[in-house]
Amino acid sequence: MNYTDPVLREIAAFSPLDVLLADIAVRIQLTPTDHRLAVGHYHAIHQWLERDGSPLAGLIASFYAQGGFSIGATTARHAEDADFDIDAMVQVTMHHDTDPEDVLSTLHTAIRGEPGSRYYDKTERKSRCVTVKYDGLHLDLTPAVLIPSLEERTSFIFHSKKTATGFDKARLVANPWGFAEWFLRQTPPEAAFGQFFERQSLEYERLRFTKAESDADPVPDQDPAYRKSRAVIALQLMKRWRNLAYDARHATLRLPPSVVLAHSVAVNANRTSSLSEELLHQVVSLVSALEAAERRGMTYKAVNPACDPYDVLTDRWPEDLNSQRILIDELRAFAVDIQRLRSGLSMPEMRKTLEKLFGERPAADSVRKFMDNQVSADRGGVAAHIPSTGTVAAVTSIATPTYARPTPRTSPWGD
Structure with missing residues (x-):
């Protein structure tokens, strides 16, 4: 070195x-391989939503990443039955007064497509997004409608959850793109x-x-x-x-x-x-x-x-x-x-x-x-990264709380 x-x-x-x-x-x-795979799914979904015959054809103003995917902080799955997630915003040119259920249902229909299509059996509707499931990962797509009077890409996102008496609906203001830029x-x-x-x-x-x-x-x-x-x-x-x-x-x-x-x-x-x-x-x-x-x-x-x-x-x-x-x-x-x-x-x-x-x-x-x-x-070789010793900078410690319950000494849930 x-x-x-x-x-x-x-x-x-x-x-x-x-x-x-x-x-x-x-x-x-x-890994770089998983990242490329995620990027591939991300672009494929975008193209699928823009296809001829899609309920959203011509209505997508922008399509961009949010969450860990946008700030480089996505983590791999931690168990065999878990997966990692990719989050994307689908900004559509609908009126902001559109019923939240209609916005989410339209996105769900556009992704799912016809029986036998590539995403038909992989798509799940959630209260604020639509999830597409793959092996080892899932993609969450959130529909949004731009609010031009506020900061760049500030949008309404939509909440709609079925209840015993109907639907719990709401419009919420969000700007995940702005958050990522700030982060x-x-x-x-x-x-x-x-x-x-x-x-x-x-x-x-x-x-x-x-x-x-x-x-x-x-x-x-x-x-x-x-x-x-x-x-x-x-x-x-x-x-x-x-x-x-x-x-x-x-x-x-x-x-x-x-x-x-x-x-x-x-x-x-x-x-x-x-x-x-x-x-x-x-x-x-x-x-x-x-x-x-x-x-x-x-x-x-x-x-x-x-x-x-x-x-x-x-x-x-x-x-x-x-x-x-x-x-x-x-x-x-x-x-x-x-x-x-x-x-x-x-x-x-x-x-x-x-x-x-x-x-x-x-x-x-x-x-x-x-x-x-x-x-x-x-043995006389070259250490790959650092010598066998190193210094650790001092840090002001916090008192060990009496109620701080230690986690198990081993990892019974594995990895």
């Missing part, structure tokens, strides 16, 4: 924990960490091609889609942890929305110097915000800065103080485990803790890879 390069010198100083967390993040994000401005990639993470991503993908003997085209050596900031990687790790924690202990509850986590991460980004510190900082910051709301006897409220005050990101979660308290307790236990990792554990203990937080397979594979690299370096 050329240590005269300042970027490479910074990479060489990464701590073992930071390298492990980054490698776990590589294994839980969409990306708040979380710009750092040169050293972005280069390191990109290198990890591309190496992992090449190994997957080799093992699967795939005939797919090789991944380009430089792919800007995988240059990420520490804040974005922390968000992906938090989403992975949330999915596992709620699957294991709160399977009947609504998941804290990814957009709420993303909002908190963006608000608190750019204040740390390492990935482990960033992860701890983001968890503690969210706990502080949730507890501040709780002390006022209120549920936490987050608003899209690109559509303030109309686009309330917490309109469906937390439903009540109890659901808010559950996330607070889980986050505090998460913070305790991150502190333990940062304080210094033996490699076996570190592996157990990482498996508990992020899943058995990605954690075990990351630890194994890290140890193999160190063995190679000790």
